[in-house]
Amino acid sequence: MMKRWLLAAAVALGCVAGAGQIQAKDGFIVVQSTTSTQNSGLLDAILPSFETATGIEVRVVAVGTGQAIRNAMNGDGDVLLVHAKPAEEAFVADGWGVARRDVMYNDFVLIGPDADPAGIGGGDDIVAALRLVAAAQAPFASRGDDSGTHKAELRHWMSAGINVAEASGSWYRETGAGMGATLNIAAGMGAYALTDRATWIAHGNKDGMRVLVEGDPRLFNQYGIVLVNPAKHAHVKADAGQRFIDWLTGDAGQAAIAGYRLNGQQLFFPNAGD
Amino acid sequence: MRDWDGAEMLTQPRMAVENLRIGRNGSTLLDVPYLALGGPGPTLILGPNGAGKSLLLRCMHGLIQPDGGTVWQDGALLGEDHRARQAMVFQTPVLLRRSVAANLDFVLRRQGVRWGSRKARIAALLDEGGLAGKERQAARSLSGGEAQRLAILRALACNPEILFLDEPTSALDPAATQAVEALILRASARGTRIVMVTHDVGQARRLGHDIVLMQAGRVAEHSQAADFFAAPRTAAGRAYLSGALVI
Amino acid sequence: MQGFAEEFRVAMGLIVSGDPELWAIVLLSLKVSLLAVLIAACIGMPIGAALAVGRFPGRRLVIVLLNALMGLPPVVVGLLVYLMLSRSGPLGVLQLLYTPTAMIIAQVLLVTPIIAALTRQTVETLDIEYTEQLRSLGVSRLASVPVLLWDGRLALLTALLAGFGRAIAEVGAVIVVGGNINHVTRVMTTTIALETSKGNLALALALGAILVGIAFVVTALVSMIGISREREVLHHA
Numbered sequence: 001m002m003k004r005w006l007l008a009a010a011v012a013l014g015c016v017a018g019a020g021q022i023q024a025k026d027g028f029i030v031v032q033s034t035t036s037t038q039n040s041g042l043l044d045a046i047l048p049s050f051e052t053a054t055g056i057e058v059r060v061v062a063v064g065t066g067q068a069i070r071n072a073m074n075g076d077g078d079v080l081l082v083h084a085k086p087a088e089e090a091f092v093a094d095g096w097g098v099a100r101r102d103v104m105y106n107d108f109v110l111i112g113p114d115a116d117p118a119g120i121g122g123g124d125d126i127v128a129a130l131r132l133v134a135a136a137q138a139p140f141a142s143r144g145d146d147s148g149t150h151k152a153e154l155r156h157w158m159s160a161g162i163n164v165a166e167a168s169g170s171w172y173r174e175t176g177a178g179m180g181a182t183l184n185i186a187a188g189m190g191a192y193a194l195t196d197r198a199t200w201i202a203h204g205n206k207d208g209m210r211v212l213v214e215g216d217p218r219l220f221n222q223y224g225i226v227l228v229n230p231a232k233h234a235h236v237k238a239d240a241g242q243r244f245i246d247w248l249t250g251d252a253g254q255a256a257i258a259g260y261r262l263n264g265q266q267l268f269f270p271n272a273g274d
Numbered sequence: 275m276r277d278w279d280g281a282e283m284l285t286q287p288r289m290a291v292e293n294l295r296i297g298r299n300g301s302t303l304l305d306v307p308y309l310a311l312g313g314p315g316p317t318l319i320l321g322p323n324g325a326g327k328s329l330l331l332r333c334m335h336g337l338i339q340p341d342g343g344t345v346w347q348d349g350a351l352l353g354e355d356h357r358a359r360q361a362m363v364f365q366t367p368v369l370l371r372r373s374v375a376a377n378l379d380f381v382l383r384r385q386g387v388r389w390g391s392r393k394a395r396i397a398a399l400l401d402e403g404g405l406a407g408k409e410r411q412a413a414r415s416l417s418g419g420e421a422q423r424l425a426i427l428r429a430l431a432c433n434p435e436i437l438f439l440d441e442p443t444s445a446l447d448p449a450a451t452q453a454v455e456a457l458i459l460r461a462s463a464r465g466t467r468i469v470m471v472t473h474d475v476g477q478a479r480r481l482g483h484d485i486v487l488m489q490a491g492r493v494a495e496h497s498q499a500a501d502f503f504a505a506p507r508t509a510a511g512r513a514y515l516s517g518a519l520v521i
Numbered sequence: 522m523q524g525f526a527e528e529f530r531v532a533m534g535l536i537v538s539g540d541p542e543l544w545a546i547v548l549l550s551l552k553v554s555l556l557a558v559l560i561a562a563c564i565g566m567p568i569g570a571a572l573a574v575g576r577f578p579g580r581r582l583v584i585v586l587l588n589a590l591m592g593l594p595p596v597v598v599g600l601l602v603y604l605m606l607s608r609s610g611p612l613g614v615l616q617l618l619y620t621p622t623a624m625i626i627a628q629v630l631l632v633t634p635i636i637a638a639l640t641r642q643t644v645e646t647l648d649i650e651y652t653e654q655l656r657s658l659g660v661s662r663l664a665s666v667p668v669l670l671w672d673g674r675l676a677l678l679t680a681l682l683a684g685f686g687r688a689i690a691e692v693g694a695v696i697v698v699g700g701n702i703n704h705v706t707r708v709m710t711t712t713i714a715l716e717t718s719k720g721n722l723a724l725a726l727a728l729g730a731i732l733v734g735i736a737f738v739v740t741a742l743v744s745m746i747g748i749s750r751e752r753e754v755l756h757h758a
Contacts, residue, residue, distance in 0.1 A: 180718030
């Protein structure tokens, strides 16, 4: 069986090399990032100016933070751009990354159905709001995918003293999907959900849903950037990757982040200089 | 079991079988101690259903390995190259899903005939079988009679010394049967040895030079056609002609 | 589904007006899937024919396995290919992850069992009809394979189309090994997945409709070639 796969791979290689059309170019880096940076349209908006300035093409693979970190550990990327600070710091501490830099932040918001069955009403206290959801046993859609957003959400449940693992499958529903897919599911079953504001604003399917809790300092969502350690993976394009990091955390990149607007709203706030 | 004792008994028959045996689950399907075929005209094999006619034909053509016994062609044991000198036409013609001409070309190309000569051979063969003008038609869209004639032409394209036919007209109407019979007789006249299984006593009378009557896996009688139809030597022969012989 | 008609009009407008971005995605989809089917045919047809004509111990088991592999989940194939092509994997040095080549490999793995299994069935059915006649004509078992493949060409064309349908419609494998990278590995299905995750359901549906349309055009073209060939043989022409 394995033999046949190898054969398939060999034939595919031969065919493609022969066709000579679908060849990978050099002069590019692979950035393992999260769905929020892609779904919000931020990277599509700011990357062209970097690519024109340097001639380095940036190829973005947008997955959950957990998967992005694992892909980076496998050496399948040159730069990691995610939002789960403890995991990023562990990534560097274990030698997978060179150094971590703050890039920007946005914030999380709790969204829910207009009918608001848990009676949250609004406000800025995420922990109190989650207690109300649990008390009402109102449906809550969680990413459940080890992403940065999922990790943040679990921290708030812990602060609220609620063990969601016990409620898993009843009112607490883990979608195991990306942010956008989870918002679609929340809209579909009238559930509450924690989402980053950028994805929420950019999301096209808000059907009967609104922001209920925002502005809590605990909802702060920090993005960090890390160069994958060339000492672990010799093929990492350290120079090009470092240029991208320097650009994104430098004046030009920070200005580009600050300048990105969707529906007239600023989604990300640069803070590399802080 | 005696062979037929006619005047033209050949010293070296074209086909002969010796001690041919096939059995399945304890019952005998074929048991032929000796049979030699070699007269100047077509041999017609008659017999009721299940008598072993088709089995005998397939053994002689090498499509079935008998449990025991030997098959001879021109004094030599049936070998790997014998099929180049034999051809067979089946009850239901098996035509390739290609044009009429391509069915003939398939055989000619295998014989290494060059394209220029192949074209001429195909035209001649189609002419011979009354299929001229149909070379580009899909073989499988031919009528039953045309299809069987094409199958015979394809077999003849092999230049066989011996042509086996297994009830080639059993599904054809009288006109189509007549066309097929004419084709077979012309091939016979050109020197191709014909060995043909049939159910049709009339056909055996029209075509046969000698008749092999089979019954329950055995050769019941082998006589010249004129003798057989005038007065069968065996009880089985008489019963068959009177329509009383079954299995 | 408010706005579907409008989104569909927009998406169709992009196609008709030759929007380079959308057309690049469409062309990459076709390139990847057609190439994958071509390669899968080169591998699957001989395997299918060998299984139909050959007799060896374990043959039934291989056939059952092949039929089961037709239902291979694309995500599983994607993961396997990812593990092979990842820089930490055995084929990592080839640097194929996140390239169209990786997507082709994944689709080849998905499509080959389909083509092999359908070829096996087609050739075996035909072989039952042909076997005595071909032996009578002195055609060896090995030499009968090309004859059976050629005479089964119409059914095999259908097998190829079934493979193409699976390849072009599949998202689970290509999104894992291709990474859905803009301008590099973004194809129709991953674009649809992306737009769905952005909540642009109407646009995603419109793109889906276009995908169906493209699959229809390809299938119709191939079928027409097949049918017209057959007709040529059937009616003089």
